[in-house]
Amino acid sequence: MEFAGKVALVTGSAAGIGRAVVLELARQGAAVALADLDQVGTERVAAEIQAQGGRCMAYRVDVSQESGVAAAIADIVSRCGRLDMLVNAAGFLRYTPVAELSMADWKRMIEVHLMGTFLCCREALRPMKSQKAGSIVNFSSGLGAKGAKNAAHYAAAKAGIVGFTKSLAMEVAADGIRVNAVAPGPIDTALLRRDATEEEFAAEVRNREKTIPMGRIGVPEDLVGPCLFLLGEMSRYVTGQTIHINGGGFFLG
């Protein structure tokens, strides 16, 4: 119960990786706040946590909206008196070649990933600075390092998150706040499946697995250990880092 008495906010927690991380934080004793655009999914995960005996708060938040993010974090602090951990896992992926990418699609990608990460971090810094403690994990992607055909806007946003993470880590280290990132390879979630049929997705997985030394794509639970490591005391001298979690796949491009 390393996280007993601690308070965590996880964005994108209605599904996929965010859901897996928030469930484990609650199992390990943290009071958790869920924030996601998907209200139905958020309520479903909140019910799972409550059924396990966990303490949780649920917010319908678009992470790119300043007022919603600020209001959710202010509410968490007024109820719990603190905020110890933030995980920025909200996100989406859409493939469009640059030549066909509209300004609106480019903007939305940057707004949700890069601006959303910035906004949630900025608001979380207020309580964390006054506590002189806090730990933040941002979600980049292997594609941010490798680049991605037809997903330049996604890769650019995810590469931006690495630069943002390093910079913020330097700014707030003296306040006792650590800021790190994780960069997953392909993980079996709705984001990866998009609108593919089971057959199309199975073919895509077979293709991807050829380039992964561990021989399989990831599952959301593969991210739980690295995120909890970065959030907790075990990583107390780690900041500004990006950990790639990909079964070794990064090295084969």
Ligand SMILES: NC(=O)c1ccc[n+]([C@@H]2O[C@H](COP(=O)([O-])OP(=O)(O)OC[C@H]3O[C@@H](n4cnc5c(N)ncnc54)[C@H](O)[C@@H]3O)[C@@H](O)[C@H]2O)c1
């Ligand atoms: N699945 C992968 O292969 C993969 C690989 C690398 C990085 N990532 C990153 O991991 C993170 C989690 O993705 P996932 O695979 O679990 O996806 P997912 O689709 O399963 O979950 C993403 C969640 O984010 C929420 N969300 C989307 N836009 C939002 C917004 N504007 N405000 C609030 N919530 C919003 C969605 O409603 C959803 O619940 C994302 O940042 C994603 O870019 C995923």
